[in-house]
Amino acid sequence: MAVTDDTVLARDYPFSPPHRLDVDELYARLRAEQPVIRVQLPYGERAWLATRYADVRTVLGDPRFSRAASIGRDVPRTNPYQPELGILAMDEPEHGRLRRLATKAFTARRIEALRPRTEQIAAELLDAMAATGQPADLVEHFATPLPIRVICDLLGVPASDQDKFHVWSEAVVSTTSLTPERISEYIGNLHAYIGALLADRRREPASDLLTAMAQARDADPDGPSEDELVAFSAGLLAAGHETTVTQIPNFLYALLTNPGAMERLRGDPALIPSAVEELLRWVPLGAASTFARYALEDVELSGVTVRAGEPVVGSLTSANRDERVFADPDTLDLARHPNPHIGFGHGVHHCAGAQLARMELQVALGALIRRFPGLRLGAGEDELVWKSGMLVRGLTSMPVAW
Amino acid sequence: MGDKPVTGDKPVTSEDHWRITVDATRCIGSGICAGTAPRHFALDGSVSVPLSGDPDEAALDAAESCPVEAIEVRDQSGRVLAPSL
Numbered sequence: 001m002a003v004t005d006d007t008v009l010a011r012d013y014p015f016s017p018p019h020r021l022d023v024d025e026l027y028a029r030l031r032a033e034q035p036v037i038r039v040q041l042p043y044g045e046r047a048w049l050a051t052r053y054a055d056v057r058t059v060l061g062d063p064r065f066s067r068a069a070s071i072g073r074d075v076p077r078t079n080p081y082q083p084e085l086g087i088l089a090m091d092e093p094e095h096g097r098l099r100r101l102a103t104k105a106f107t108a109r110r111i112e113a114l115r116p117r118t119e120q121i122a123a124e125l126l127d128a129m130a131a132t133g134q135p136a137d138l139v140e141h142f143a144t145p146l147p148i149r150v151i152c153d154l155l156g157v158p159a160s161d162q163d164k165f166h167v168w169s170e171a172v173v174s175t176t177s178l179t180p181e182r183i184s185e186y187i188g189n190l191h192a193y194i195g196a197l198l199a200d201r202r203r204e205p206a207s208d209l210l211t212a213m214a215q216a217r218d219a220d221p222d223g224p225s226e227d228e229l230v231a232f233s234a235g236l237l238a239a240g241h242e243t244t245v246t247q248i249p250n251f252l253y254a255l256l257t258n259p260g261a262m263e264r265l266r267g268d269p270a271l272i273p274s275a276v277e278e279l280l281r282w283v284p285l286g287a288a289s290t291f292a293r294y295a296l297e298d299v300e301l302s303g304v305t306v307r308a309g310e311p312v313v314g315s316l317t318s319a320n321r322d323e324r325v326f327a328d329p330d331t332l333d334l335a336r337h338p339n340p341h342i343g344f345g346h347g348v349h350h351c352a353g354a355q356l357a358r359m360e361l362q363v364a365l366g367a368l369i370r371r372f373p374g375l376r377l378g379a380g381e382d383e384l385v386w387k388s389g390m391l392v393r394g395l396t397s398m399p400v401a402w
Numbered sequence: 403m404g405d406k407p408v409t410g411d412k413p414v415t416s417e418d419h420w421r422i423t424v425d426a427t428r429c430i431g432s433g434i435c436a437g438t439a440p441r442h443f444a445l446d447g448s449v450s451v452p453l454s455g456d457p458d459e460a461a462l463d464a465a466e467s468c469p470v471e472a473i474e475v476r477d478q479s480g481r482v483l484a485p486s487l
Contacts (some may be wrong), residue, residue, distance in 0.1 A: 061431040061448025096437030103434050103467040109485060338427075347448050348433045354469060 156208025
């Protein structure tokens with residue numbers, strides 16, 4: 001008798017609620033014994049979960065897997081509503097047409113040119129933090145304003161508006177921390193805000209990315225629509241700072257709670273670039289794997305046939321701990337080389353701001369180590385409060401002393 | 403110099419043929435090159451491969467747009483045309 005999907009047992013996923021930066025031990029067992037399994041996320045239809053590096057890269061990078069095909073489906077997800085995902089729900093060529101409005105601004109070289117200004121902002125913020133006395137909240141004084149000021153400079157958004165758009169930006173990483181009504185209100189606010197700035201730039205062009213994107217769109221009648229440009233620009237503003245705001249404290253937490261890691265970095269600051277890559281690999285930023293891809297044809301993953309039309313979620317966290325690719329994968333090795341992690345994803349949806357995030361994280365760690373050689377947690381580990389109801393893991397505040 | 407590079411069935415002379423390389427170890431499969439210059443790049447699985455050395459502005463554009471600068475375009479003399487320094 002044929003076994004239908006309904007009779008196959010699906011494991012509830014995520015396997016456990018996110019706890020600090022711990023990785024559920026089940027991933028390692030699955031990679032060894034059952035690398036592709038049926039799972040049921042909190043919402044949506046059943047999915048396959050891929051846990052090995054090679055399979056996850058295939059799911060993310062192979063055009064036989066589609067994000068656009070998720071539209072109209074009851075997508076496996078951790079949020080109760082189904083958000084409009086814009087570029088994140090597009091395949092080629094639509095995805096590329098939209099993304100190309102901004103790609104040149106985010107190349108390694110263009111981002112490198114922003115480093116001196118980023119270092120200057122970091123130094124100013126740490127001076128101000130030192131003046132407030134210790135313990136001080138790293139999230140409020142450093143991790144939040146640094147990426148915001150950089151993305152504001154790049155896009156041409158007034159940093160003085162950050163109290164507004166930073167609050168609205170939570171909507172792009174929220175699952176249950178905000179109500180669905182509040183999420184749609186905040187997204188609407190972000191779009192209206194960016195739409196008005198784009199209109200300003202068309203009247204008065206400036207040397208910023210909003211101007212460049214508006215001009216590029218207006219020059220191409222077959223290109224993205226105005227609504228797509230607005231949603232994409234709002235996404236760059238929100239995603240362009242929200243994740244780095246979260247990762248700066250996560251990285252520092254990882255360095256301070258892994259024996260020897262902080263001393264090693266202080267003793268050899270030249271390790272900072274490779275340390276950032278290793279932290280991108282080791283820190284499980286996502287609270288759970290989401291952004292399911294739908295198979296456009298039957299595809300085999302580690303001996304399991306994913307049928308056309310079935311959704312698969314790939315675990316970046318598990319892939320980044322795959323012992324087939326990374327020796328001693330649970331160890332934070334700041335000098336790891338090579339380090340082909342997929343912390344920024346893989347394939348066409350690879351993070352557009354990856355080079356920006358890398359540069360900011362390198363600057364942030366370097367500035368913290370130089371300015372505060374004795375930097376340490378200013379509260380007990382048990383007193384730290386972690387966010388919940390979000391796509392990502394992160395600290396709500398991080399008291400530090402020096 | 404009998405073995406001139408050939409693109410498709412159209413022989414090209416050494417003067418106008420570019421040398422386009424993709425560093426597969428850096429490529430993240432963003433597909434931006436294949437979208438920008440479809441005659442010059444295609445994704446093989448999730449890694450980009452150069453298809454043609456035909457001189458074309460689009461190939462320079464693709465190299466300039468690669469998020470990880472995995473693409474290099476040189477002329478026959480070895481001079482780097484893109485990405486620009």
